[in-house]
Amino acid sequence: MEQKNSDTGNQKTVTLLMGSPRRNGSTHFLLKEAERALRDQGIATQVIFLDELTIHDCRGCHQCKTENNSRCIVQDDMQQVYRMMESSCGLVIAAPVYFGYVPAMTKAWLDRLVPYIGMDLSPRFSGHYPVSFIFVQNMPDPTLFETALRSFAGGVAMTGMSVRDIMIATDCEKGVKPPVSERPELTEKAYAIGMNLPG
Ligand SMILES: Cc1cc2nc3c(=O)[nH]c(=O)nc-3n(C[C@H](O)[C@H](O)[C@H](O)COP(=O)(O)O)c2cc1C
Numbered sequence: 001m002e003q004k005n006s007d008t009g010n011q012k013t014v015t016l017l018m019g020s021p022r023r024n025g026s027t028h029f030l031l032k033e034a035e036r037a038l039r040d041q042g043i044a045t046q047v048i049f050l051d052e053l054t055i056h057d058c059r060g061c062h063q064c065k066t067e068n069n070s071r072c073i074v075q076d077d078m079q080q081v082y083r084m085m086e087s088s089c090g091l092v093i094a095a096p097v098y099f100g101y102v103p104a105m106t107k108a109w110l111d112r113l114v115p116y117i118g119m120d121l122s123p124r125f126s127g128h129y130p131v132s133f134i135f136v137q138n139m140p141d142p143t144l145f146e147t148a149l150r151s152f153a154g155g156v157a158m159t160g161m162s163v164r165d166i167m168i169a170t171d172c173e174k175g176v177k178p179p180v181s182e183r184p185e186l187t188e189k190a191y192a193i194g195m196n197l198p199g
Pocket residue numbers: 020022024025026027028096097098099100101136137138139172173174
């Protein structure tokens with residue numbers, strides 16, 4: 001996990017979730033564009049690289065739904081992720097499309113958001129907390145996996161986080177297709193996601 005500008009006291013910080021196991025691929029590049037926009041606004045960033053972490057599957061034990069406890073009892077790196085999300089003012093999630101959905105580690109992160117959803121499905125993530133999504137795929141048709149990707153965003157929104165933007169970057173295959181760094185329509189959109197998040 002990487003923190004920038006976090007030593008500046010009460011400065012606003014946005015959490016960036018890197019949902020691709022490939023460092024310096026298309027997803028990482030576009031996430032860094034969103035980060036650049038946040039930092040251009042004087043907002044600090046902290047990046048979570050999911051592939052570095054041990055995040056076990058949700059056990060469905062519902063211990064987070066008991067009368068005296070609303071926290072997840074599984075003691076792994078997700079505890080630090082909870083702290084980072086709760087201490088920041090927004091979230092940008094970037095993930096490649098793997099078999100029509102997000103990679104398994106990104107789905108594991110989503111499942112572990114269950115403590116933020118009540119047994120009656122009421123949202124428990126407190127305060128206004130915007131979240132934006134950057135999905136990256138090889139296929140040229142943006143509608144191909146859109147339903148599944150919006151369902152992922154909808155799952156995140158069940159916590160009470162407020163969905164701001166959803167971007168689906170198509171035709172991305174590092175080393176095979178033109179690099180995202182040479183596609184202004186994608187880099188500008190990712191930058192706009194960062195600009196728009198604090199709103
Ligand atoms: C295991 C795996 C499954 C994939 N499944 C899909 C898919 O279902 N649809 C698609 O358009 N691209 C698929 N891709 C391609 C990636 O989404 C694409 O290469 C993306 O740009 C990867 O981002 P990255 O550079 O950050 O790794 C898949 C790639 C991998 C490795």
